Amino acid sequence: MDINRYSQINPPQRLLMGPGPINADPRVLRAMSTQLIGQYDPVMTHYMNEVMELYRKIFCTDNYWTMLINGTSRAGIEAILLSAICPGDKVLVPVFGRFGYLLCEIAHRCRAKVNLLETQWGTVFTPDQIEDEIKKIKPKFLLIVHGDTSTTMIQPLKDIGEICKKYHVIFYTDATASIGGNELETDLWGLDAVSAGMQKCLGGPSGTAPITISHQMKEIIRHRKCVEKGIRTVEHKDGDGEIIYSNYFDISMIMDYWGPERLNHHTEATTALFGARECARVILKDGLKKNIARHKLHGDAMLKGIQGMGLKLFGNIEHKMHNILGVIIPKGVNGEQVRKFMLEDFGIEIGTSFGPLHGKIWRIGTMGYNARKDCVLQTLACLEQVLNLVGFPMIPGAAVESALEHYSLENIHV
Amino acid sequence: MDINRYSQINPPQRLLMGPGPINADPRVLRAMSTQLIGQYDPVMTHYMNEVMELYRKIFCTDNYWTMLINGTSRAGIEAILLSAICPGDKVLVPVFGRFGYLLCEIAHRCRAKVNLLETQWGTVFTPDQIEDEIKKIKPKFLLIVHGDTSTTMIQPLKDIGEICKKYHVIFYTDATASIGGNELETDLWGLDAVSAGMQKCLGGPSGTAPITISHQMKEIIRHRKCVEKGIRTVEHKDGDGEIIYSNYFDISMIMDYWGPERLNHHTEATTALFGARECARVILKDGLKKNIARHKLHGDAMLKGIQGMGLKLFGNIEHKMHNILGVIIPKGVNGEQVRKFMLEDFGIEIGTSFGPLHGKIWRIGTMGYNARKDCVLQTLACLEQVLNLVGFPMIPGAAVESALEHYSLENIHV
Structure with a gap:
């Protein structure tokens, strides 16, 4: 065993927009050090x-x-x-x-x-x-x-x-x-x-x-x-x-x-x-209610963006959690290829699924530290590019516009 | 609840010389951040x-x-x-x-x-x-x-x-x-x-x-x-x-x-x-054998120092672990008072004991990141002061001298 082969922990930066784990709040990581x-x-x-x-x-x-x-x-x-x-x-x-x-x-x-x-x-x-x-x-x-x-x-x-x-x-x-x-x-x-x-x-x-x-x-x-x-x-x-x-x-x-x-x-x-x-x-410093509202805001913005792309959602969305969205993988699209493209070229992780839904839906999360406008918009922008590359047509910019419209209706710009 | 009452994690610096946990290697804490x-x-x-x-x-x-x-x-x-x-x-x-x-x-x-x-x-x-x-x-x-x-x-x-x-x-x-x-x-x-x-x-x-x-x-x-x-x-x-x-x-x-x-x-x-x-x-970068030898060296130095103080050891020390030492609390000394003094005034933690040994021995560790010469010498120096203050007489400096002698015999000065 050549121990010098094992370098310090140094993973690539990932934006984790799956069902969790998501990126930890940097304040939490600092506390843990x-x-x-x-x-x-x-x-x-x-x-x-x-x-x-x-x-x-x-x-x-x-x-x-x-x-x-x-x-x-x-x-x-x-x-x-x-x-x-x-x-x-x-x-x-x-x-x-x-x-x-x-x-x-x-x-x-x-x-x-x-x-x-x-x-x-x-x-x-x-x-x-x-x-x-x-x-x-x-x-x-x-x-x-x-x-x-x-x-x-x-x-x-x-x-x-x-x-x-x-x-x-x-x-x-x-x-x-x-x-x-x-x-x-x-x-x-x-x-x-x-x-x-x-x-x-x-x-x-x-x-x-x-x-x-x-x-x-x-x-x-x-x-x-x-x-x-x-x-x-x-x-x-x-x-x-x-x-x-x-x-x-x-x-x-x-x-x-x-x-x-x-x-x-x-x-x-x-x-x-x-x-x-x-x-x-x-x-609790922000307030628990505000934290829940933040999850609803960004979860809804993601949902609007995904719908704006022309993608369909899984399940009865009236009973959807604020922090996660099931997206039906469109016909003719290889779900795993898209996830791989997103992760390896754009550094963004979206989730796969278990059991009967495996290969049928992606799961996109907006939670914790990643329930943020920039995370939502980055994910939508990059997913549009990837879907375009694998041959799923959509109106360019529609996803981000739909999300932005939601933020604008909610009067939240940051 | 006033959330502002809860500040960032900011514990006092402690030198942990008990049976564990001990101070984590800073490189490990950095990896964990x-x-x-x-x-x-x-x-x-x-x-x-x-x-x-x-x-x-x-x-x-x-x-x-x-x-x-x-x-x-x-x-x-x-x-x-x-x-x-x-x-x-x-x-x-x-x-x-x-x-x-x-x-x-x-x-x-x-x-x-x-x-x-x-x-x-x-x-x-x-x-x-x-x-x-x-x-x-x-x-x-x-x-x-x-x-x-x-x-x-x-x-x-x-x-x-x-x-x-x-x-x-x-x-x-x-x-x-x-x-x-x-x-x-x-x-x-x-x-x-x-x-x-x-x-x-x-x-x-x-x-x-x-x-x-x-x-x-x-x-x-x-x-x-x-x-x-x-x-x-x-x-x-x-x-x-x-x-x-x-x-x-x-x-x-x-x-x-x-x-x-x-x-x-x-x-x-x-x-x-x-x-x-x-x-x-x-x-493994240092080598496992070297790491074990380091534990033996500093554990033995601590043992010599404690003996140099005139304190007795617990158990058959031929079968002692390298990293921990049982020290019999001398007659007339309040073991918990000594531990409290060490922790609160000197910032050094030594261990108490369980079951039949409770109140009878202290347990002093020299392990992991704290299997170091400075940790051994600081602990001995401060314990001497505390024992002196609670009225247990000893030859001033004898503990540190005994430990240093051990290091010198082992030809290890750092």
């Missing part, structure tokens, strides 16, 4: 407390137990599901895209009795559909994705909490793709648990998963408490429930680490925590 | 391949399946144990410190039949002790910590692989605390799986766990393969074995993500990967 401190340094535990406070605002909740799981967004999902679901528990998962199947899959690995409710990709569920299925199945948990990037759809959750309350169902959502760029009201909507990720509208790198859990959910998890032998003392009492079949994802232990007990669990990923704190701080 | 690229960008998958190559050298192995788990070091442990152990499997865990109990705990949560073999904290096992227990228990897996920071001991593993082979036992070690600063020979010692962490001798921040698995271990895990429904196509065949009771830690799926299939699993924590790559690159 901060030198480390010890995990029980009072400065560190103070930062941990601040992270809890900041993410309560991001989740719109008063839940005390709002913290980070050290792993990517699916680590957040799995921590909640493994900590809450006992083998044999009945769960209902309404599935409207790939990440719904992921919830089924994780619940299955928790040995839950998993019930699927499916709808066509590109659509979402009505509250009635979900209520009917809850009445039929009588699940202990309802697990549902909020925004599923695979179809670009966002499931309205506003009325679901009330239904869950009525039938004593614990209500969880995966808000990885939606949080920060779309309305999400943990307390108002009656959610018992929400998990998220950094690499979409929050504008950070993948690797940390913010979660929040309600009092009711906390009780379920605390009932399964079990302290590690290596750090057990007489004061620590175990719960009466079935143990959690993971140490790393045992939220009861993670609570003892984030809470006033400060009982050792993992060694907090300090750099990731610094990044997560900065993501939340930057968003 | 690099802008992101897409997870299937050819540049990114090339970096992933390079990470595999670099960590093969760090683990001293030819194992193809050498990669990162996105989580802290115990995520690496849990990924291996959950992916390999089926409920009911018999495991043997020789325990010589707190992290041995952690292996028991995780194996218990995998629903293994867990057999402990214990020895007094501060000692390690002889190969005979382990062989006798293997003969008695006939386990499927031997799980053992390599270096346990709780006691500062390192378990010699050189002869254990041969024993495991003889009795058809799968051999795993947790090398979080030892790797990079102590000899570790994955292939030569017949290890089937090793996991590690970044925040000790590798000189990075906690948050990624490098792992390596042998062909034999790969076969066990592949047998349990199960592809997610959302991305399943006809070409993907499931194994015949029992499913793995975790999606996030399913190494068979993580292999499909790191391998040529590039099947989507989690979204790789790019920033953490950039950091992990730089840690390995920096070490």
